[in-house]
Amino acid sequence: MWRTVAIYGLILALGAVGLQWLEYQTFARAHPGAIYLTLGGAAMLALGVWVGAQVFRPKITGVFEPNLKAQASLGITSREFEVLGLLAAGCSNKDIARRLDLSPNTVKTHVARLYEKLEAQRRTEAVLRARELHLIP
Structure with missing residues:
Protein backbone atom coordinates (compact mmCIF):
# COMPACT_ATOMS: atom_id res chain seq x y z
CA MET A 1 0.00 0.00 0.00
CA TRP A 2 2.75 2.47 0.88
CA ARG A 3 4.47 1.71 -2.39
CA THR A 4 1.32 2.56 -4.33
CA VAL A 5 0.88 5.81 -2.40
CA ALA A 6 4.52 6.72 -2.99
CA ILE A 7 4.23 6.03 -6.74
CA TYR A 8 1.05 8.12 -7.05
CA GLY A 9 2.67 10.90 -5.00
CA LEU A 10 5.74 10.87 -7.23
CA ILE A 11 3.59 10.99 -10.38
CA LEU A 12 1.58 13.92 -8.99
CA ALA A 13 4.77 15.75 -7.96
CA LEU A 14 6.30 15.28 -11.41
CA GLY A 15 3.08 16.51 -12.99
CA ALA A 16 3.10 19.63 -10.79
CA VAL A 17 6.75 20.31 -11.64
CA GLY A 18 5.98 19.87 -15.34
CA LEU A 19 3.07 22.31 -15.20
CA GLN A 20 5.18 24.85 -13.30
CA TRP A 21 7.93 24.49 -15.92
CA LEU A 22 5.44 25.11 -18.73
CA GLU A 23 4.09 28.16 -16.92
CA TYR A 24 7.65 29.45 -16.44
CA GLN A 25 8.40 28.90 -20.15
CA THR A 26 5.31 30.90 -21.10
CA PHE A 27 6.23 33.70 -18.69
CA ALA A 28 9.86 33.71 -19.86
CA ARG A 29 8.81 34.12 -23.47
CA ALA A 30 6.29 36.84 -22.66
CA HIS A 31 8.52 38.86 -20.26
CA PRO A 32 12.22 38.18 -20.88
CA GLY A 33 13.22 41.71 -19.90
CA ALA A 34 11.63 41.42 -16.47
CA ILE A 35 13.47 38.16 -15.80
CA TYR A 36 16.83 39.64 -16.82
CA LEU A 37 16.23 42.74 -14.69
CA THR A 38 15.26 40.60 -11.71
CA LEU A 39 18.34 38.40 -12.05
CA GLY A 40 20.58 41.45 -12.49
CA GLY A 41 19.00 43.14 -9.46
CA ALA A 42 19.50 40.02 -7.36
CA ALA A 43 23.15 39.85 -8.43
CA MET A 44 23.69 43.53 -7.56
CA LEU A 45 22.00 43.02 -4.20
CA ALA A 46 24.27 40.07 -3.42
CA LEU A 47 27.32 42.09 -4.48
CA GLY A 48 26.24 45.03 -2.30
CA VAL A 49 25.72 42.82 0.74
CA TRP A 50 29.12 41.19 0.23
CA VAL A 51 30.93 44.54 -0.19
CA GLY A 52 29.12 45.96 2.85
CA ALA A 53 30.14 42.97 4.93
CA GLN A 54 33.75 43.40 3.83
CA VAL A 55 33.87 47.15 4.45
CA PHE A 56 32.05 47.25 7.77
CA ARG A 57 33.50 44.08 9.30
CA PRO A 58 34.91 44.87 12.73
CA LYS A 59 38.67 44.62 12.83
CA ILE A 60 39.66 42.23 15.60
CA THR A 61 43.28 42.84 16.45
CA GLY A 62 43.63 40.39 19.31
CA VAL A 63 42.38 39.32 22.66
CA PHE A 64 40.80 42.02 24.80
CA GLU A 65 43.04 43.12 27.66
CA PRO A 66 41.22 44.98 30.44
CA ASN A 67 42.70 48.24 31.70
CA PRO A 104 21.04 38.86 45.90
CA ASN A 105 21.72 41.43 48.65
CA THR A 106 25.47 40.99 48.19
CA VAL A 107 25.06 41.54 44.47
CA LYS A 108 23.06 44.70 45.16
CA THR A 109 25.88 45.94 47.38
CA HIS A 110 28.49 45.23 44.68
CA VAL A 111 26.35 46.99 42.06
CA ALA A 112 25.87 50.02 44.35
CA ARG A 113 29.63 50.24 44.94
CA LEU A 114 30.25 49.98 41.20
CA TYR A 115 27.83 52.88 40.66
CA GLU A 116 29.79 54.97 43.14
CA LYS A 117 33.19 54.07 41.74
CA LEU A 118 32.15 54.58 38.11
CA GLU A 119 30.10 57.68 38.96
CA ALA A 120 27.00 56.20 37.39
CA GLN A 121 23.34 56.19 38.35
CA ARG A 122 22.08 53.31 36.17
CA ARG A 123 23.32 49.98 34.88
CA THR A 124 23.61 51.22 31.33
CA GLU A 125 25.60 54.23 32.48
CA ALA A 126 27.95 52.02 34.51
CA VAL A 127 28.51 49.66 31.58
CA LEU A 128 29.10 52.57 29.20
CA ARG A 129 31.60 54.15 31.58
CA ALA A 130 33.38 50.80 32.05
CA ARG A 131 33.64 50.42 28.28
CA GLU A 132 35.01 53.94 27.94
CA LEU A 133 37.69 53.05 30.50
CA HIS A 134 38.39 49.76 28.65
CA LEU A 135 37.51 47.71 31.70
CA ILE A 136 35.19 45.44 29.67
CA PRO A 137 34.95 44.68 25.95
Whole structure:
Protein backbone atom coordinates (compact mmCIF):
# COMPACT_ATOMS: atom_id res chain seq x y z
CA MET A 1 0.00 0.00 0.00
CA TRP A 2 2.75 2.47 0.88
CA ARG A 3 4.47 1.71 -2.39
CA THR A 4 1.32 2.56 -4.33
CA VAL A 5 0.88 5.81 -2.40
CA ALA A 6 4.52 6.72 -2.99
CA ILE A 7 4.23 6.03 -6.74
CA TYR A 8 1.05 8.12 -7.05
CA GLY A 9 2.67 10.90 -5.00
CA LEU A 10 5.74 10.87 -7.23
CA ILE A 11 3.59 10.99 -10.38
CA LEU A 12 1.58 13.92 -8.99
CA ALA A 13 4.77 15.75 -7.96
CA LEU A 14 6.30 15.28 -11.41
CA GLY A 15 3.08 16.51 -12.99
CA ALA A 16 3.10 19.63 -10.79
CA VAL A 17 6.75 20.31 -11.64
CA GLY A 18 5.98 19.87 -15.34
CA LEU A 19 3.07 22.31 -15.20
CA GLN A 20 5.18 24.85 -13.30
CA TRP A 21 7.93 24.49 -15.92
CA LEU A 22 5.44 25.11 -18.73
CA GLU A 23 4.09 28.16 -16.92
CA TYR A 24 7.65 29.45 -16.44
CA GLN A 25 8.40 28.90 -20.15
CA THR A 26 5.31 30.90 -21.10
CA PHE A 27 6.23 33.70 -18.69
CA ALA A 28 9.86 33.71 -19.86
CA ARG A 29 8.81 34.12 -23.47
CA ALA A 30 6.29 36.84 -22.66
CA HIS A 31 8.52 38.86 -20.26
CA PRO A 32 12.22 38.18 -20.88
CA GLY A 33 13.22 41.71 -19.90
CA ALA A 34 11.63 41.42 -16.47
CA ILE A 35 13.47 38.16 -15.80
CA TYR A 36 16.83 39.64 -16.82
CA LEU A 37 16.23 42.74 -14.69
CA THR A 38 15.26 40.60 -11.71
CA LEU A 39 18.34 38.40 -12.05
CA GLY A 40 20.58 41.45 -12.49
CA GLY A 41 19.00 43.14 -9.46
CA ALA A 42 19.50 40.02 -7.36
CA ALA A 43 23.15 39.85 -8.43
CA MET A 44 23.69 43.53 -7.56
CA LEU A 45 22.00 43.02 -4.20
CA ALA A 46 24.27 40.07 -3.42
CA LEU A 47 27.32 42.09 -4.48
CA GLY A 48 26.24 45.03 -2.30
CA VAL A 49 25.72 42.82 0.74
CA TRP A 50 29.12 41.19 0.23
CA VAL A 51 30.93 44.54 -0.19
CA GLY A 52 29.12 45.96 2.85
CA ALA A 53 30.14 42.97 4.93
CA GLN A 54 33.75 43.40 3.83
CA VAL A 55 33.87 47.15 4.45
CA PHE A 56 32.05 47.25 7.77
CA ARG A 57 33.50 44.08 9.30
CA PRO A 58 34.91 44.87 12.73
CA LYS A 59 38.67 44.62 12.83
CA ILE A 60 39.66 42.23 15.60
CA THR A 61 43.28 42.84 16.45
CA GLY A 62 43.63 40.39 19.31
CA VAL A 63 42.38 39.32 22.66
CA PHE A 64 40.80 42.02 24.80
CA GLU A 65 43.04 43.12 27.66
CA PRO A 66 41.22 44.98 30.44
CA ASN A 67 42.70 48.24 31.70
CA LEU A 68 44.07 47.04 35.03
CA LYS A 69 45.45 50.48 35.91
CA ALA A 70 41.98 52.01 35.69
CA GLN A 71 40.56 49.14 37.72
CA ALA A 72 43.17 49.68 40.43
CA SER A 73 42.82 53.46 40.44
CA LEU A 74 39.04 53.18 40.85
CA GLY A 75 39.43 50.58 43.58
CA ILE A 76 37.29 47.96 41.83
CA THR A 77 37.76 44.59 43.50
CA SER A 78 37.99 41.34 41.57
CA ARG A 79 34.48 40.33 42.71
CA GLU A 80 33.07 43.70 41.65
CA PHE A 81 34.85 43.23 38.33
CA GLU A 82 33.10 39.88 37.86
CA VAL A 83 29.76 41.51 38.69
CA LEU A 84 30.52 44.28 36.20
CA GLY A 85 31.17 41.73 33.46
CA LEU A 86 27.85 40.04 34.13
CA LEU A 87 26.10 43.43 34.24
CA ALA A 88 27.52 44.14 30.78
CA ALA A 89 26.22 40.76 29.61
CA GLY A 90 22.71 41.90 30.59
CA CYS A 91 22.22 39.63 33.59
CA SER A 92 19.79 40.54 36.35
CA ASN A 93 20.82 40.65 39.99
CA LYS A 94 19.25 37.23 40.55
CA ASP A 95 21.16 35.76 37.60
CA ILE A 96 24.41 37.26 38.85
CA ALA A 97 23.76 35.89 42.34
CA ARG A 98 23.15 32.40 40.92
CA ARG A 99 26.21 32.45 38.69
CA LEU A 100 28.59 33.74 41.34
CA ASP A 101 26.98 31.81 44.19
CA LEU A 102 26.19 34.97 46.16
CA SER A 103 23.09 36.29 47.85
CA PRO A 104 21.04 38.86 45.90
CA ASN A 105 21.72 41.43 48.65
CA THR A 106 25.47 40.99 48.19
CA VAL A 107 25.06 41.54 44.47
CA LYS A 108 23.06 44.70 45.16
CA THR A 109 25.88 45.94 47.38
CA HIS A 110 28.49 45.23 44.68
CA VAL A 111 26.35 46.99 42.06
CA ALA A 112 25.87 50.02 44.35
CA ARG A 113 29.63 50.24 44.94
CA LEU A 114 30.25 49.98 41.20
CA TYR A 115 27.83 52.88 40.66
CA GLU A 116 29.79 54.97 43.14
CA LYS A 117 33.19 54.07 41.74
CA LEU A 118 32.15 54.58 38.11
CA GLU A 119 30.10 57.68 38.96
CA ALA A 120 27.00 56.20 37.39
CA GLN A 121 23.34 56.19 38.35
CA ARG A 122 22.08 53.31 36.17
CA ARG A 123 23.32 49.98 34.88
CA THR A 124 23.61 51.22 31.33
CA GLU A 125 25.60 54.23 32.48
CA ALA A 126 27.95 52.02 34.51
CA VAL A 127 28.51 49.66 31.58
CA LEU A 128 29.10 52.57 29.20
CA ARG A 129 31.60 54.15 31.58
CA ALA A 130 33.38 50.80 32.05
CA ARG A 131 33.64 50.42 28.28
CA GLU A 132 35.01 53.94 27.94
CA LEU A 133 37.69 53.05 30.50
CA HIS A 134 38.39 49.76 28.65
CA LEU A 135 37.51 47.71 31.70
CA ILE A 136 35.19 45.44 29.67
CA PRO A 137 34.95 44.68 25.95
